[in-house]
Amino acid sequence: MQFLLEVVEILTNYVRKTFDRSTKVLDFHHPHQLLEGMEGFNLELCDQPESLEQILVDCRDTLKYGVRTGHPRFFNQLSSGLDIIGLAGEWLTSTANTNMFTYEIAPVFVLMEKLTLKKMREIIGWPNGEGDGIFSPGGAISNMYSVMVARYKHYPEVKIKGMAAVPRLVLFTSEHSHYSIKKASAVLGFGTENLILLRTDERGRVIPADLEAKVIDAKQKGFVPMFVNATAGSTVYGAFDPINEIADICEKYNLWLHVDGAWGGGLLMSRKHRHKLDGIERANSVTWNPHKMMGVPLQCSAILVREKGLLQGCNSMCAGYLFQPDKQYDVTYDTGDKAIQCGRHVDIFKFWLMWKSKGTIGFERHIDRCLELSEYLYHKIKNREGYEMVFQGEPQHTNVCFWYIPPSLRLLPDGEEKRQRLHKVAPKIKAMMMECGTTMVGYQPQGEKVNFFRMVVSNAAVTRSDIDFLIDEIERLAQDL
Amino acid sequence: MQFLLEVVEILTNYVRKTFDRSTKVLDFHHPHQLLEGMEGFNLELCDQPESLEQILVDCRDTLKYGVRTGHPRFFNQLSSGLDIIGLAGEWLTSTANTNMFTYEIAPVFVLMEKLTLKKMREIIGWPNGEGDGIFSPGGAISNMYSVMVARYKHYPEVKIKGMAAVPRLVLFTSEHSHYSIKKASAVLGFGTENLILLRTDERGRVIPADLEAKVIDAKQKGFVPMFVNATAGSTVYGAFDPINEIADICEKYNLWLHVDGAWGGGLLMSRKHRHKLDGIERANSVTWNPHKMMGVPLQCSAILVREKGLLQGCNSMCAGYLFQPDKQYDVTYDTGDKAIQCGRHVDIFKFWLMWKSKGTIGFERHIDRCLELSEYLYHKIKNREGYEMVFQGEPQHTNVCFWYIPPSLRLLPDGEEKRQRLHKVAPKIKAMMMECGTTMVGYQPQGEKVNFFRMVVSNAAVTRSDIDFLIDEIERLAQDL
Numbered sequence: 001m002q003f004l005l006e007v008v009e010i011l012t013n014y015v016r017k018t019f020d021r022s023t024k025v026l027d028f029h030h031p032h033q034l035l036e037g038m039e040g041f042n043l044e045l046c047d048q049p050e051s052l053e054q055i056l057v058d059c060r061d062t063l064k065y066g067v068r069t070g071h072p073r074f075f076n077q078l079s080s081g082l083d084i085i086g087l088a089g090e091w092l093t094s095t096a097n098t099n100m101f102t103y104e105i106a107p108v109f110v111l112m113e114k115l116t117l118k119k120m121r122e123i124i125g126w127p128n129g130e131g132d133g134i135f136s137p138g139g140a141i142s143n144m145y146s147v148m149v150a151r152y153k154h155y156p157e158v159k160i161k162g163m164a165a166v167p168r169l170v171l172f173t174s175e176h177s178h179y180s181i182k183k184a185s186a187v188l189g190f191g192t193e194n195l196i197l198l199r200t201d202e203r204g205r206v207i208p209a210d211l212e213a214k215v216i217d218a219k220q221k222g223f224v225p226m227f228v229n230a231t232a233g234s235t236v237y238g239a240f241d242p243i244n245e246i247a248d249i250c251e252k253y254n255l256w257l258h259v260d261g262a263w264g265g266g267l268l269m270s271r272k273h274r275h276k277l278d279g280i281e282r283a284n285s286v287t288w289n290p291h292k293m294m295g296v297p298l299q300c301s302a303i304l305v306r307e308k309g310l311l312q313g314c315n316s317m318c319a320g321y322l323f324q325p326d327k328q329y330d331v332t333y334d335t336g337d338k339a340i341q342c343g344r345h346v347d348i349f350k351f352w353l354m355w356k357s358k359g360t361i362g363f364e365r366h367i368d369r370c371l372e373l374s375e376y377l378y379h380k381i382k383n384r385e386g387y388e389m390v391f392q393g394e395p396q397h398t399n400v401c402f403w404y405i406p407p408s409l410r411l412l413p414d415g416e417e418k419r420q421r422l423h424k425v426a427p428k429i430k431a432m433m434m435e436c437g438t439t440m441v442g443y444q445p446q447g448e449k450v451n452f453f454r455m456v457v458s459n460a461a462v463t464r465s466d467i468d469f470l471i472d473e474i475e476r477l478a479q480d481l
Numbered sequence: 482m483q484f485l486l487e488v489v490e491i492l493t494n495y496v497r498k499t500f501d502r503s504t505k506v507l508d509f510h511h512p513h514q515l516l517e518g519m520e521g522f523n524l525e526l527c528d529q530p531e532s533l534e535q536i537l538v539d540c541r542d543t544l545k546y547g548v549r550t551g552h553p554r555f556f557n558q559l560s561s562g563l564d565i566i567g568l569a570g571e572w573l574t575s576t577a578n579t580n581m582f583t584y585e586i587a588p589v590f591v592l593m594e595k596l597t598l599k600k601m602r603e604i605i606g607w608p609n610g611e612g613d614g615i616f617s618p619g620g621a622i623s624n625m626y627s628v629m630v631a632r633y634k635h636y637p638e639v640k641i642k643g644m645a646a647v648p649r650l651v652l653f654t655s656e657h658s659h660y661s662i663k664k665a666s667a668v669l670g671f672g673t674e675n676l677i678l679l680r681t682d683e684r685g686r687v688i689p690a691d692l693e694a695k696v697i698d699a700k701q702k703g704f705v706p707m708f709v710n711a712t713a714g715s716t717v718y719g720a721f722d723p724i725n726e727i728a729d730i731c732e733k734y735n736l737w738l739h740v741d742g743a744w745g746g747g748l749l750m751s752r753k754h755r756h757k758l759d760g761i762e763r764a765n766s767v768t769w770n771p772h773k774m775m776g777v778p779l780q781c782s783a784i785l786v787r788e789k790g791l792l793q794g795c796n797s798m799c800a801g802y803l804f805q806p807d808k809q810y811d812v813t814y815d816t817g818d819k820a821i822q823c824g825r826h827v828d829i830f831k832f833w834l835m836w837k838s839k840g841t842i843g844f845e846r847h848i849d850r851c852l853e854l855s856e857y858l859y860h861k862i863k864n865r866e867g868y869e870m871v872f873q874g875e876p877q878h879t880n881v882c883f884w885y886i887p888p889s890l891r892l893l894p895d896g897e898e899k900r901q902r903l904h905k906v907a908p909k910i911k912a913m914m915m916e917c918g919t920t921m922v923g924y925q926p927q928g929e930k931v932n933f934f935r936m937v938v939s940n941a942a943v944t945r946s947d948i949d950f951l952i953d954e955i956e957r958l959a960q961d962l
Binding site: 183189235 | 488491492495496497510511515524525528531544547550551560566568572576579585586588589592596618621622641642643644645659664666667669673674675717772778779780798802803805807809810814821822823824830833834838840841842843911916921923925926927935
């Protein structure tokens with residue numbers, strides 16, 4: 001117990017320093033350096049036990065050589081920040097060390113999940129919050145659930161007979177959508193070639209006419225269109241597909257409409273921004289990750305389904321050793337037979353506790369504030385020398401995508417050479433950032449576009465000064481490129 | 482920060498009480514009771530924030546109305562116990578709040594995972610610990626990985642073309658195996674009817690001759706046998722399938738051999754018991770959950786694959802925004818493209834820390850001790866009045882399966898009436914246990930066998946006195962049945 005309190009001391013120091021801007025975001029080392037062993041820190045496992053003193057050193061070193069994802073200058077991932085209430089919730093969850101599969105061993109958590117999912121469905125706009133849902137290990141699995149449930153709704157016989165029993169089914173999603181839809185099509189046995197990619201406008205939003213044309217084309221080829229994914233907040237551009245227009249087409253052709261709001265779902269909490277998801281109440285299923293825009297610790301992802309009973313029908317195997325029908329309580333509260341997992345981690349408590357603590361209006365404020373910071377960045381750089389925006393106009397989400405063009409490249413004529421050189425700029429700046437440990441921000445190419453920075457804000461600790469710092473730091477690091 | 486320390490106070494009190502046998506295992510309430518709201522504890526979420534004082538009350542109440550899975554008299558699940566080092570590891574993990582997909586944001590954890598998986602493969606017996614693996618969100622997902630990887634190895638075209646491109650593939654597993662194999666066959670598009678169940682002996686172990694007969698039969702019907710699951714430690718009986726004999730058949734017919742050691746894998750750490758898994762080094766893949774027999778906090782499950790590159794080949798989608806090839810470090814350390822998830826929780830640290838702290842020999846001692854306690858229980862009840870063993874002979878794992886026959890049933894002649902009445906005994910005793918809150922143990926029917934208790938031990942805090950208590954308590958509760 002004394003040991004546990006010493007670990008708490010290490011952890012609270014870590015948390016304090018994380019919010020201190022004079023602390024580095026990371027202390028970068030290459031894999032071979034860490035593998036060879038830093039002074040006093042050896043990753044190898046042994047037959048014999050180590051002393052508790054050494055274990056405390058190991059805890060300190062693990063944090064020392066890691067990355068402070070809660071630091072106000074860590075912008076590298078959609079999930080960032082370190083909410084203290086959420087953290088306390090996670091600590092309690094680990095201490096309770098239980099499993100979501102039955103009410104029997106997780107009565108409080110199972111009910112919290114049930115109530116929270118209902119609240120989320122109300123916010124989506126489904127009548128009386130009716131429907132179903134489950135927390136899953138991340139947005140990719142939530143998206144996979146949506147494809148599975150759609151398949152079960154249209155072809156329940158697949159569960160028993162497999163994909164051989166059905167016609168050639170095709171799925172639709174945009175070029176800008178998350179790769180998990182493609183993963184699901186491989187995993188579930190559709191095949192990635194049966195996932196048809198939709199064209200987007202310059203801002204990364206699906207062109208509905210392209211969806212309809214491709215649905216018609218697929219039908220003419222004898223394929224059976226079944227599922228459409230609309231993205232609410234794409235990973236790179238933060239684009240929101242026009243859900244209402246897509247829903248019209250889905251209704252016309254009897255297609256399952258899934259909205260991947262893993263990143264953008266949080267905007268539903270904001271009266272100012274939720275119009276970007278107009279039409280989401282027409283979706284058959286929705287992915288929404290509170291661990292992204294809502295600042296909940298990792299991980300916390302929900303799949304919500306409008307029709308009740310489908311999750312259970314799709315996944316139920318009625319294992320007698322776990323889901324005994326003759327228990328003394330109402331076993332409809334057991335959640336395990338809805339899941340593709342057996343044991344399931346308690347992801348709900350931290351989220352429930354944060355919601356209690358902030359209230360719905362607290363999440364709204366957080367989201368509005370992050371979007372304001374992104375607007376600030378956008379206005380700061382859109383006409384600044386050396387910057388070029390990847391797409392024009394105000395971002396829809398906190399994603400601000402831009403190239404930084406170092407002085408040496410500014411006078412080059414547009415063309416392949418400039419493209420090639422520009423492609424190398426973001427990786428170089430990023431590498432220097434990591435070596436210096438001052439900040440982190442993501443970059444990637446997209447289609448024909450060479451590597452650019454994708455800035456996102458989801459951490460409540462970020463201020464305008466951190467945005468200013470990022471820009472100064474990019475310019476400082478890139479001066480000799 | 483003060484708030485966090487107050488939560489720590491609540492948690493450390495909870496931990497202390499959990500190990501105190503005068504504390505109840507649970508304070509049972511029905512769902513409607515908790516939903517209506519206990520005094521001062523309301524699960525509903527509101528628009529407005531709650532005070533920090535109320536949040537602390539909510540934390541206390543969440544624990545109060547939950548189940549103490551670390552209590553030495555909680556025998557309800559394969560995962561039990563509350564290891565303090567493991568708990569500290571989970572608290573650190575939550576504080577680091579990062580994601581396993583890239584080395585970039587989880588350098589230390591990614592390397593710990595890599596080294597620990599290698600160590601596990603060495604223990605399995607694969608040459609030099611070569612191969613691959615990943616920690617996944619539970620044994621069901623690990624088993625699903627095995628089927629996916631087997632399919633990719635035999636028919637890589639499925640990834641692109643889907644299940645329509647392959648012949649009718651069949652899978653084999655025993656009647657006693659975990660239901661996740663059936664789930665995987667539904668999810669992945671094989672269909673549950675293409676999962677062929679194998680007969681077992683009286684102890685729940687696969688009969689190899691039945692496997693060979695069913696493989697031949699399937700081939701004669703024109704189906705293509707592809708995958709065999711052998712269970713090392715079945716959920717109910719704790720049975721170990723004869724891996725070597727199954728491996729002979731798999732080699733003969735070119736079938737993928739998976740060993741589901743979710744529950745029994747831990748025995749590999751024991752020089753005394755690892756012979757029960759003889760032949761595991763011939764498997765193509767292995768599921769092994771340290772969160773079960775090794776007492777690691779939930780969750781911690783590994784899928785290990787003998788052939789390198791298959792996980793990556795099977796699941797890789799090369800998302801440009803996450804797995805940039807032009808990073809400054811060796812990107813082969815990024816693990817995300819091996820996974821079906823995108824974000825992945827850090828499950829490794831608590832396990833690594835426990836291994837450091839106990840050493841391999843510490844795990845061995847823990848496992849040997851749990852098995853000794855089960856032997857103690859077995860010998861205590863096998864000839865005791867009122868007990869009947871579900872299968873004869875010493876259990877292979879810690880699972881002891883038995884009926885308790887209350888005095889009123891003992892004189893009844895064998896037959897349907899006795900069966901029907903006996904079927905109701907375990908649920909009644911279990912309900913009373915939960916109402917009293919004194920202990921918890923699982924029950925279930927199996928095939929033709931009516932409800933019986935399945936006792937398991939995986940908690941390091943259990944002593945012989947707790948086993949004695951369980952037996953006394955069953956007899957006390959059942960006296961008037």
